[in-house]
Amino acid sequence: MTNGTDGNSQTPGVLDGVKVLDLTWFGAGPICTRTLAGMGANLVRVETEKRPDGLRVAPPRPVGAEGLNLSGYYNNFNSDKKSITIDLTMERGHELGMELVKWADIMMTNFTPRAIRQIGMTWDQVREVNPGIIAVYQPMQGMTGPHSEFGGFGSILSTVAGVNYLSGAEGNPPAGVGTNYPDYVVNPIHGVTAILAALFHKRRTGEGQMIDMSQLESSVAATAGPMFATVNGGGEYLRAGNHVPYAAPHAAYQVKDGAERPDRWLAIGCIEDEQWRALASVCGHAEWADDARFASLADRKANEEALDELIAAWAAAADGDAALAALQAAGVPAGLVLSASEVLADEQLVEREYFRYLDHSEAGRRAYDGSGFKMSVTPCEPQRAAPLLGEHTFEIATEILGLSSDEVGGLMAEQVLY
Numbered sequence: 001m002t003n004g005t006d007g008n009s010q011t012p013g014v015l016d017g018v019k020v021l022d023l024t025w026f027g028a029g030p031i032c033t034r035t036l037a038g039m040g041a042n043l044v045r046v047e048t049e050k051r052p053d054g055l056r057v058a059p060p061r062p063v064g065a066e067g068l069n070l071s072g073y074y075n076n077f078n079s080d081k082k083s084i085t086i087d088l089t090m091e092r093g094h095e096l097g098m099e100l101v102k103w104a105d106i107m108m109t110n111f112t113p114r115a116i117r118q119i120g121m122t123w124d125q126v127r128e129v130n131p132g133i134i135a136v137y138q139p140m141q142g143m144t145g146p147h148s149e150f151g152g153f154g155s156i157l158s159t160v161a162g163v164n165y166l167s168g169a170e171g172n173p174p175a176g177v178g179t180n181y182p183d184y185v186v187n188p189i190h191g192v193t194a195i196l197a198a199l200f201h202k203r204r205t206g207e208g209q210m211i212d213m214s215q216l217e218s219s220v221a222a223t224a225g226p227m228f229a230t231v232n233g234g235g236e237y238l239r240a241g242n243h244v245p246y247a248a249p250h251a252a253y254q255v256k257d258g259a260e261r262p263d264r265w266l267a268i269g270c271i272e273d274e275q276w277r278a279l280a281s282v283c284g285h286a287e288w289a290d291d292a293r294f295a296s297l298a299d300r301k302a303n304e305e306a307l308d309e310l311i312a313a314w315a316a317a318a319d320g321d322a323a324l325a326a327l328q329a330a331g332v333p334a335g336l337v338l339s340a341s342e343v344l345a346d347e348q349l350v351e352r353e354y355f356r357y358l359d360h361s362e363a364g365r366r367a368y369d370g371s372g373f374k375m376s377v378t379p380c381e382p383q384r385a386a387p388l389l390g391e392h393t394f395e396i397a398t399e400i401l402g403l404s405s406d407e408v409g410g411l412m413a414e415q416v417l418y
Contacts, residue, residue: 013040014378018199021104022046022081023121025053027154027183028215029110029138030077032191036106037080038371038380044100044396045081046088047389049418056389062363068389069362075386079358079368084397085390085418088119093416099401101126101133105202106195108136110215112151113143123210132208134198138191142214154180157187161219166226169241182219190218247271248300249279249307252337253315255323264320265337268311268327276300278330282323283314360385390418 015036022033022045030053037043047053055074062070069075087093097119101107107126109116116122116137126135140157141147158164158181168175194211202208220227226237242251252265270276273296280288288294288310293303300307315323320336327334338346344355344367352374355367363385371380397403397417411417 011379013038013380014375016040018042019103019105020044021100021107023107023109023111023119024138025110026055027077027180028187028191029108030055031184031188032136032138032195033108034077034079034081034382035188035192035371035380036195038382040378040380041106043081044104044392044400045078045083045387046097046100047083047085048087049085049389050087050089052389067362069360069386072363072366075360075363075366076368078386079356079382080384081387082392082396083387083390084393087416087418088121090414090416092411092414094120096397096401096411096416097121098126098129102130103400104130104133106134106136106199108138108191108195110138112139112149113137114149127208127210130208132202132206134195134202134208134211136191136195136211136213138187138213138215140214141216143212147216154183154187157182157215157219161216162223162226163219166223166237166239168239170239170243172239174239182215182222186222187213187215187218190221242267243304244269245301246297248297248304249276249311251308251311253308253312255315255318255320255336261320261339261342266315266318266320266323267335267337269333271333273297275332279311279327279332282326282330282332283311285310285314356382358382358385361388393417 018036018041020033020036020041020043022030022043024030024033024045033043033045052068053074055077056068056071058071058073060072086096088097098121101121107121109121111119116139123135123137126133137143139148140152141150152160155176158177161182163181164174164176166174167177191211191213194213198209198211229235229237244250247269250269252267255264255266257264268279270279276294277286277289280286292299294300294307324334324336336342343349349355354370356370357365358368359365366385368382368385370382373380394405394408397408397411398405403411408417
């Protein structure tokens with residue numbers, strides 16, 4: 001574990017000694033296992049050159065760069081892991097994979113049930129060789145049901161979970177959320193929660209168990225508000241852009257162009273009447289607060305178009321930084337809409353050392369996401385950059401699988417190992 005931005009000092013993590021076999025790929029699974037690795041788990045990631053993780057070939061990557069070790073996407077999601085390349089579809093490869101199952105306390109995959117059967121690692125097969133294992137299966141729609149064999153990614157999940165239906169302006173088609181939202185938040189954290197609960201149970205009883213985690217069900221949990229509105233007689237929750245039922249004004253307004261950022265927006269959200277009055281004062285139009293159209297939340301919602309026009313006109317002539325400072329000083333919830341480069345340089349995130357800068361042997365020094373929380377006794381932060389494809393094959397094959405150097409060489413010649 002690390003207790004500093006550069007990963008210099010070492011502190012045992014809360015999962016120190018826990019062994020994890022990572023058979024995941026793309027986003028939701030690797031982010032989940034990265035969290036376990038960040039907590040100190042000994043994590044072995046199985047990959048193959050025949051069909052590498054799709055994120056290894058995905059952008060962003062340095063301009064003009066080629067190869068399987070340079071994707072910022074992949075590297076960010078796989079810090080603190082070791083990589084061994086095994087072809088699990090070959091008989092000897094499958095045997096080695098099952099040896100790793102015997103070694104592991106936890107195994108995780110987000111393959112489809114069909115792919116799991118193809119590599120011979122169903123729950124019945126893995127518990128036969130390791131009855132105490134915690135085996136996590138995280139396919140798109142679960143291990144059972146009429147859609148269990150469907151494949152897909154976060155962009156598909158956002159659609160079928162109803163998230164995209166809510167995204168966009170009133171009267172317009174669904175706009176989506178611009179990213180594979182479920183992959184980054186709900187799915188990984190629900191996975192970690194289930195794993196820690198199963199691990200706690202195992203430490204009390206010695207029992208392993210299967211975790212059947214549907215990414216769809218995890219994603220639906222993020223649309224609880226619209227679901228409850230529907231089942232409580234409110235009808236369909238319609239697209240409304242940045243507007244919400246419980247606040248007005250509540251939107252992003254374009255502020256005056258700046259030399260460094262010509263397309264800049266200021267988000268404002270007033271839940272309480274006092275916040276609205278403070279906003280009117282900051283805008284230099286205290287009379288707005290006395291306008292009957294805007295006297296209460298109900299009034300402001302009924303006249304939201306006129307309200308937005310007034311604030312948009314004020315914002316268009318305002319300096320974003322100055323307006324933000326004035327609004328926050330007056331107690332008005334507000335924030336500038338930041339670009340990626342601005343988030344990296346945000347003084348709050350910098351002060352709290354959220355981003356961790358690690359040295360990768362091919363990609364160079366790059367920012368990695370932190371854990372999202374801080375622990376006073378057992379820090380949980382990235383320590384090592386993501387592995388090169390198969391970087392630890394020899395180490396794992398000899399130290400965990402007990403193979404000799406000659407055996408490793410022979411298996412590499414047969415392309416069981418790479």
